[in-house]
Amino acid sequence: MSTFTGGSARNPHTGTIYRHTVSIVDTDHDDADTRALAEAIESILLGGDRTLSPNDLAERTGIDADYSRRLWRSMGFPITDDDAITLTDNDLAAMKRVKHALDLGVVSPATMTALARQTGQVFSQLAESEGNELFRVALSAVNDDPDGKDALVRLLADDLVPLIESMHSYVWRRQLAAYVARTVARYERSGTADVDVTVGFADISGYTSLSRHATESDLAGLLELFESVATDAVGAHDGRVVKLIGDAVLFTTAEPTAGVAIAAELLALWPADRPPVRAGLATGTVLRRVGDVFGPTVNIASRLTSLSRPNEVRVDEKTAAALVDRHRLVEQDPQDVRGYDGLRSWTLMSGP
Template identity: 45%
Template sequence: MTDPEDSSTRAEGVEAGDLDLARLLDRFERTLLGGPRKYARADLGRAVDIDPDEARRMWRALGFATVDDDAVVFTDGDVAALTAAKCLSQNLAIDDELLTAITRMLGHTFSRLAAWQGQLLVELVTSRPELLSSEQAIGQFLEQLLSTIQVIQTYVWRRQLAGYFSRIVSHATGELADAGTSTSVVGFADMSGFTTLTRKASEAALRQVLEAFESTATDIVGAHNGRIVKTIGDEVLFVAEEPADGALIALELQHAAAQDDRLPPLRIGLAAGPIVNRLGDVYGSTVNIASRLTSLCRPGWVLVDRVMAESLREDARFVLRPRRPESVRGYHHLRQWRLRRAEESHPTAHRGGRARRRSG
């Protein structure tokens, strides 16, 4: 369903010399939104045979701003999307609560994706002066680029979905309907001192730091059979199926950060146990414990919980050192162990001056 911002409202801020750009924006709006804006809310309801209040709930769940009932902002693309949602509800017996949850998740996910892609598209176009001199050239370029991105997005989505079902089947101990609960390692990796960095560094420098952090995390988590659940500013939440994989991810992240001058030191907390998977996110006490351990970490450290410590105790690749239990929110006696590689006879071994400064 389309964004509610009215094209006529946007056009008010376009100067006379920008008319070609205005026509270009209108052209791409029609392409992206499935045609011109020609329906008000009541028209949309009649076209799909759906209650206007239900359409309004879905619109809000997608994260779009509220529009007046008589505003002509909807397109044939909105009709197709609402028809598909109606099919989910009626033909596939998906109840209203789950449908709203699915809609909200899609809105949240694609809002962030569109913001990132929009910024990238602007940078691509403005860096190529030859495109800006021709409405036809920029139009063809963007249409081809967007079509290609759509193909790749669909491919990645299907691949990720196939991987999800593969993990469920390979570890299934009961009915697939219970797949929302599993046993996993949960890890939080947090950039220490990032708040201070945001006050001192330029926007370009911050983008470089975040890009370095996200790309490093993506590579390392994927290399050790893990999965990034989400990135929240200066923090990455990841999961792994085996304790050893989670431990290797954490230690490799610390090593990579110590070697990269763009990155501040990391604080990483790991916990193992049951988690609840819902709509792409993870919940439960295991997630909470990993978060609390991260808050207790010194920069450059990895802390693990009791379950992780017991699982790794006999693994010769790792060394565990118990720490004094701490009282944190929700846990009055949280036990913790510092995790290191076995070859690290000293916390600063093989790390160089920069790493020694971090270890404290």
């Protein structure tokens, strides 16, 4: 029998130190090693073994079982058997904090469910991306060095997982602080947070055609480069990346001039030997939900991007009006696009 001695990890909320040990029977079958490694990693991430059922959790916290089940499902975790041993002491501690907040009236049950759903959506994407990398590294270690599993598990427990967890907390706090600053600035300008914003789209022109012929490795490298250049350009001009969608980025700024600066910098920084980038900008009100933005302004920015030629930035009428004294613009013939007949647009020209 062999044993994974996975080191220890501290619960940041309770201070409890968990030590992770998973034993398996030695075998030549790779699946057994992989399963044991997965169990060791799960024990690290969940803070211990699964010892509680959903019914146990409801009984020990005083939260209604139906509401508890709804919370778990809102976060994306299916609860199909209320008596199955699927939960840990960390889950119990988290649910006790929820019960405490509900009892104090800090949040309503509906608000708590909405928060759970939003958090689940965001972290599901993070977990998919980060988990893919962790699992790739873990499988590589298992295949390359069967005797290196103990070291790998200790590395995860003592270094990698705490690093990722602390990064999540750090970035979340910085992003929340930035949101507060943006909201206060909007109030100071207009007395309300519901003011116009500039929405920008940018994508790689011809990406769909390229993807039919390029290798998976080439596409991955191109998308990584695009994400890097796009996020740098948005961050340099106090914008916010709403989301990255494959070969496209959706961003917002408080002012049209900042939106144009982002689009222009993205195009300027994009390597000339790569498929060209194009962008579209529109200004107006948006509906904000779960960190995303919706509404006609977003739709128009998307349509303008599709009208743009490679290495071109197009803007709508409201954006053009705000830029007319600072940038050279050329009005284009109105065009019919999906959802909009005779959409007017202006091309941003480089130079004075």
